Amino acid sequence: MLLRVVIIGAGGHAKVIIEAVRAQGGEVVGLVAQANDSAPVLGAPILGGDEVLPALRAQSLDAAIIAIGNNALRERLGRKAQSLGFALPHVVHPTAFLSPSARLGAGVVVMARAVVGTDTSVADLAIINTAAAVDHDNSIGLAAHIAPGCALAGTVRVGARALVGVGSALRPGIRVGADAIIGAGSTVVADVPDAAMVGGAPARPLRRRDSL
Ligand SMILES: CC(C)(COP(=O)(O)OP(=O)(O)OC[C@H]1O[C@@H](n2cnc3c(N)ncnc32)[C@H](O)[C@@H]1OP(=O)(O)O)[C@@H](O)C(=O)NCCC(=O)NCCS
Numbered sequence: 001m002l003l004r005v006v007i008i009g010a011g012g013h014a015k016v017i018i019e020a021v022r023a024q025g026g027e028v029v030g031l032v033a034q035a036n037d038s039a040p041v042l043g044a045p046i047l048g049g050d051e052v053l054p055a056l057r058a059q060s061l062d063a064a065i066i067a068i069g070n071n072a073l074r075e076r077l078g079r080k081a082q083s084l085g086f087a088l089p090h091v092v093h094p095t096a097f098l099s100p101s102a103r104l105g106a107g108v109v110v111m112a113r114a115v116v117g118t119d120t121s122v123a124d125l126a127i128i129n130t131a132a133a134v135d136h137d138n139s140i141g142l143a144a145h146i147a148p149g150c151a152l153a154g155t156v157r158v159g160a161r162a163l164v165g166v167g168s169a170l171r172p173g174i175r176v177g178a179d180a181i182i183g184a185g186s187t188v189v190a191d192v193p194d195a196a197m198v199g200g201a202p203a204r205p206l207r208r209r210d211s212l
Pocket residue numbers: 129147148164165166181182183184185186197198199200206207208209212
């Protein structure tokens with residue numbers, strides 16, 4: 001069980017994590033946020049920016065959760081928190097189902113009603129979001145994000161930092177490359193290369209904007 005955690009991030013994803021931590025019986029001591037955030041979030045105070053992390057660690061606060069939706073940034077902040085001596089515990093909402101043979105890395109979050117199936121592994125800092133179903137023998141990569149309502153059939157492989165957009169379905173055995181983006185509501189019937197952006201049913205390459 002989580003005892004006392006600091007949450008790094010203060011946006012919508014952080015709100016969902018605060019409630020999941022509390023549902024597990026844990027205590028959110030506060031949030032580390034951007035400089036312009038100051039109002040408490042669901043009753044959890046803002047403790048300051050990244051610069052307060054060493055002082056929090058010195059006060060024997062030793063567990064952090066990275067509540068940042070951007071996959072690359074979440075990976076970076078997770079490594080930074082670990083280098084400062086914070087442990088990255090799992091957050092698993094009590095209504096999620098975890099197979100006894102599933103394996104979760106450090107800092108993984110599994111939201112309400114999600115399923116992590118038989119012999120599936122989820123690497124560090126990945127998100128299995130609300131009501132996503134990740135079936136048997138899947139491998140979910142470092143800091144990947146399986147968005148709400150996705151359905152991954154058996155033996156799917158999702159690469160590091162990939163985003164599987166909300167409500168997408170992936171056929172058995174599909175490989176999704178590192179840093180790939182699968183648009184909302186896609187049906188993925190062919191492997192997705194590293195860093196590709198695809199969408200639709202069946203999913204096809206999408207025009208990628210420089211801003212992404
Ligand atoms: C795929 C995605 C990242 C593209 O965003 P974007 O770069 O801002 O793209 P745009 O909205 O400018 O669309 C670019 C093109 O792709 C198409 N497109 C965008 N999203 C699409 C989708 N999900 N399925 C099919 N086509 C899509 C657009 O129609 C547009 O087509 P055009 O070139 O013919 O005009 C975004 O639409 C998306 O689906 N994100 C998923 C978000 C998500 O699930 N987050 C999880 C939150 S918990």
